[in-house]
Amino acid sequence: MMDASFWPELFNGAWTTLWVSGSSIALGVLMGLGVAMLRGARIPLLGRALTLYVSVVRATPLVTLVLFLFVAAPSLGWDVDRRVIAVAAMTINTTAFNAEIWRSSFATFPREQIEAAKAAGMTKGLMLRRIMLPQMLITSLPNLVNEMSLLVKSSPAIAMVGLVDLTRVSYRIGAVTYQPLPPILAAGAMYLLIIGALVRLQRVADRHAGRLAM
Structure with missing residues (x-):
């Protein structure tokens, strides 16, 4: 049984995991949308560059990206907080998948709706905001939530730059108490709650996407 005095450390580790993952998710969803739009803007050089970015990042393990930024920043003379490095690495990673x-x-997206909006005199910006994005968000949400879950599962990679996340805290408590199993089980339960909330959100999104498709 784990001593109750270690629970605050676990909660602090869980907060670090949630904060870094949540920030990266929010940025990644928006930046992924931006990358997808720019890739479709018919600017050949930019399109090829973004396609290369997506391909390379999707093939690169998150832990490698975290370590690369951690080493590259000081080499370039940048004094960057390790939390910024962690969020940047996770954002770069999830942006590629979200894109x-x-x-x-x-x-x-149904072409007939686009043609109808054009016929009604809508600008591209207005059509995107009022017609395309609301529907695309509903239909894409199951996949977006799945990517969020995968990112949280990969978040222990941030411990490589010294951040004390939930996994690192559980290892530290196990090393101090010489009983590694209880803190690992506690950390696993917390991850289960986080992922479970996202899975619940995904199921709700699946239902909404199914209704929209009918």
Whole structure:
């Protein structure tokens, strides 16, 4: 049984995991949308550069990206807080995956609705805000939430730059108490609660997407 005095450390570690993951998720969803839109803007050089970015980042493990930024920042003379490095690495990672989700939504959006909006005199910006994005968000949400879950599961990579996340705290408590199992089980339960909340959100999104498709 784990001593109650260690629970505050676990909660602090869980907060670090939630804060870094949540910030990266919010930035990644928005930036992924931006990348998807720019890739469809018919600017050849920019489109090829963004396609290369998406391909390279999706093939790169998150822990490698975290370590690369951690080493590269001082080499360039940048004094960057390790929390910023962690959020930046996770954001770069999830942006690439979110960009593919949004790109698929753009590609499968009903052309007849676009033609009808054009016929009604809507500008591209107005059509995007009022017609495309609301529907695309609903249909893409299951995949976006799945990507959020994967990012949280990968978040222990931030411990490589010294951040005390939930996984690192559980290891530290186990090393101090010489009983590694209780803190690891406690950390696992907290991860289960976080992922469970996202899975619940995904199921709700699936239902809404199904109704929209009917």
